[in-house]
Amino acid sequence: MKRLLTKTLADTKTTCAHIRRFRRDEEGGMIIFSLFMLVLILALAGMAVDLMRFETTRAKLQGTLDRATLAAADLDQTISPAAVVLDYFEKTDMTRFLQGTPIVDEGINYRIVTANASAEIPTFFFDLPNFLLPDRGPGATALTVSGTSTAEERVSDVxxxxxxxxxxxxxxxxxxxxxxxxxxxxxxxxxxxxxxxxxxxxxxxxxxxxxxxxxxxxxxxxxxxxxxxxxxxxxxxxxxxxxxxxxxxxxxxxxxxxxxxxxxxxxxxxxxxxxxxxxxxxxxxxxxxxxxxxxxxxxxxxxxxxxxxxxxxxxxxxxxxxxxxxxxxxxxxxxxxxxxxxxxxxxxxxxxxxxxxxxxxxxxxxxxxxxxLVEPFKSGLSTVWFNREYEMQPLHEVPSNRTSIQYSGESTPDYRWDDWFYWTGYGSSSRAQRFPNGFSSQSDYVYADSITATYTADASDTDDEAEDKEIENGRLGVRFENDVYNATWQDLYADRTYNKINNTYLNKPYNHYYIPWSDNSWAETDFSSPDSAIDFSxxxxxxxxxxxxxxxxxxxxxxxxxxxxxxxxxxxxxxxxxxxxxxxxxxxxxxxxxxxxxxxxxxxxxxxxxxxx
Incomplete structure (x- = not known):
């Protein structure tokens, strides 16, 4: 009995010694630590994979939403906006993620399309902590991806x-x-x-x-x-x-x-x-x-x-x-x-x-x-006078033998005794006169009063007559009671082309030397001349x-x-x-x-x- 007890004590001491040596021995400790770290790294890497899958799905879902709503909101789009959105999701095999019917608000000049989508992403590693710590509950088994997109094409105040x-x-x-x-x-x-x-x-x-x-x-x-x-x-x-x-x-x-x-x-x-x-x-x-x-x-x-x-x-x-x-x-x-x-x-x-x-x-x-036109052709009085047959007769309708061209006295407009006129359509013996065609004598012309009153349209005037009177009011020519009219150059240019002004009114007195060769007034009415009625600059x-x-x-x-x-x-x-x-x-x-x-x-x-x- 004593021997057995002694042996048991010895074994116990030996066991304790082994335990003390094992406790003090650090050999192999890193292996256990490494195993724990490996498990942790794998868990984190797995969770990263889950997050990458989540982000990839989110980006694809949001991109599909944006492209679909942009296409659906296009005012040139003739297909139903909701059908356009559905078609985009079908092409990307994501129809199951679309939430409800796209919302469309549109008018004549605008269209607003809103679509929503949601997807559940199952996780492989994200739940690992819950398995290690069961007292924390069952935990999440999936991540939810949600997206919304609104596209608008609008032409507002343009x-x-x-x-x-x-x-x-x-x-x-x-x-x-x-x-x-x-x-x-x-x-x-x-x-x-x-x-x-x-x-x-x-x-x-x-x-x-x-x-x-x-x-x-x-x-x-x-x-x-x-x-x-x-x-x-x-x-x-x-x-x-x-x-x-x-x-x-x-x-x-x-x-x-x-x-x-x-x-x-x-x-x-x-x-x-x-x-x-x-x-x-x-x-x-x-x-x-x-x-x-x-x-x-x-x-x-x-x-x-x-x-x-x-x-x-x-x-x-x-x-x-x-x-x-x-x-x-x-x-x-x-x-x-x-x-x-x-x-x-x-x-x-x-x-x-x-x-x-x-x-x-x-x-x-x-x-x-x-x-x-340049002055004096832009607003000045011309040298052409008309003996109208009736009030406001268009100038081009006045016969040649009722027109006269002033060739002297223009420089003294207030002193009419100096004036000389070339009467077109008359022979050499009677075409030079001291008064314009339409007056009976020089005295009648010198003492004649010009008409300053303007024409005004009245209710009896036709539209053409009213327009004629309005035009007449804007002319700056000199009118007399006997329907003699000294036209402005602007009157002439608004009535005839430049070559007709030359050929009809100025050519004969110029060629007959009544308008001196040194006077450029005839040449200046021709646009092709260097010193022209037209200002090229x-x-x-x-x-x-x-x-x-x-x-x-x-x-x-x-x-x-x-x-x-x-x-x-x-x-x-x-x-x-x-x-x-x-x-x-x-x-x-x-x-x-x-x-x-x-x-x-x-x-x-x-x-x-x-x-x-």
Whole structure:
């Protein structure tokens, strides 16, 4: 028994010694630590894989949502917006994730599409801590991916100036024929998204230009014109006007004389060849939403004259500047103007949110000379007198034997005793007289009083008679009670072409030496002469290029987006339009029917597409 007890104690001591040695022994400890760390690293790596799967699914889901809603919100999209969204999810095999039916809110000029999606991503490693710590509960077995996307295409408050070249070169190579449908389609595309309220309004001002711009009957009453005639109204602008976007309605502007350069030599003067058309021919259309009226105006464009891109651009920018609010607000809602009542207050300031101001400028040429009559031909009295057969008889209808040409005494207009006249249609013995044809004697002429009263239209006048009286009031010639009329040079140029003025009135007295050879008054009425009635230096092409560059810079600084279209234009025109455009991508260089593609691209670009959420 004692031996057994002793052996047991010895074994116990041995066991304790082994245990103490094992406790002190550190050999193999890293293996156990490494095993724990390996398990932890694997768990973390697995969780990272789960997170990567989550993020990949989220990005794919959100990308599909964004692409689907953008495509569905496109106003050119003819398929149902909800069907477009569903189609995108089917193509990416994610239909099961789409939550409900896409929400669509749309009007005439806007569409808003919202879609939601959600996906459950099973996890392989994310639940590992819950298995190690069962008292923490069962834990998550999946991660939820949620996404939403809202896309909107909206054309809210947009003010557009469409500037179209109608110079005579547009008659070449079917350019005007190709322009008309392109411009009409542009108008249709842009105005198709219009609405009354509250989603915004699109208005288009159309500015046809040649060597001049005809403001037309809607705008002219708001302009202070230093009138030298009442035939037409095409204002002239000083160089200083092109450094700013505003159009100063309180300023006084000269206007272009009424004359024809080249063109027909018909008698009477044909308005088809007037440097500035009368009435509303080729006139500005202001802030219109009337698609039919704009189409009609485009169809009625009549090319003639030189090219003044700077003048067209000045008007285009001015009609986007708040300085012309008085014009648009006064016309808003009035029948026949095409300006809707909601346009009152336009042009808005460029600081107003959600207002887009756009100029679309087109030319087939380059800046050329801008001409006008010079004094005394612009407003001075001519040397031609008419013995009218009745009151206000048109000058070209007055027979040759009832006209007379003053060839002496012009320098002393208040002293008529010095005057001499050449009576056309009379023989050599009686054609030189001391008084004009229509008076019976020199004394009658010297003491005759000119008529200062003006003609006024009354209720019994026809429209033509009222118009004739209005025109007559604007003439500055001298009239007498016996219907003798001393016409101004402007009267003559508005009645006949220059070669008819020479051949009908001045040629014979000049060749018969009644008008001295040293007197250039006859030669100056011929536009081809060096010292001409036409001033070739009113605005030269190079000066117009400088003015165009200045007004384009002012417009860009103001925040106006400028698209330019060079339509079979020469290098000078292409360079000028490249300089004017907002960026190289806003410049188009096209030929033939490709002009339709350019206008279509611009119309689409104006309707900017954007994600809003």
């Amino acid at each position: 003010e557009i100036s469409l500037v179209l070249d109608v110079s005579s070169s547009m008659l070449s190579n079917s350019r005007i024929t190709n322009l008309r449908p392109a411009a009409r389609d542009f108008v249709t595309t842009v105005l198709a998204n219009n609405t009354d309220a509250p989603q915004g309004l699109i208005t288009i001002s159309m500015i046809p230009y040649s060597a001049v711009v005809n403001p037309g009957s809607d705008i002219t009453p708001f302009l202070n014109i230093n009138r030298t005639h009442s035939y037409s109204t095409c204002p002239l602008f000083d160089d200083t006007e092109f450094s700013a976007t505003d159009l100063n309605l309180s300023a006084t502007y000269d206007h272009v004389s009424h004359f024809s350069y080249g063109g027909s030599s018909s008698t009477p003067f044909s308005d088809d060849y007037a440097w500035c058309y009368t009435g509303d021919r080729n006139s500005i259309i202001v802030a219109s939403t009337d698609e039919v009226a704009l189409h009609t105006a485009i169809n009625d464009l009549e090319p003639y004259g030189n090219t003044a891109i700077d003048m067209g651009m000045k008007w285009a920018v001015g009609l986007l500047d708040p300085s012309t609010q008085e014009i648009i607000t006064s016309l808003a809602g009035k029948s026949g103007t095409g300006v809707p009542a909601l346009a009152a207050g336009r042009p808005y300031p460029n600081t107003q949110p959600d207002v887009l101001k756009v100029v679309v400028l087109m030319t087939d040429g380059q800046n050329t000379q801008q001409w006008d 009113v605005v030269a092409g190079s000066e117009a290029d400088t003015r165009l560059s200045s007004i384009c810079q002012a417009a860009r600084d103001y925040g106006i987006i400028i698209y330019t279209v060079a339509f079979e234009a020469p290098s000078g025109g292409r360079t000028a339009l490249q300089d004017c455009a907002s960026s190289p991508s806003h410049y188009f260089d096209v030929d033939g029917t490709d002009i339709s593609d350019a206008f279509s691209a611009i119309a689409t670009d104006i309707r900017a597409l954007k994600l809003t959420q």
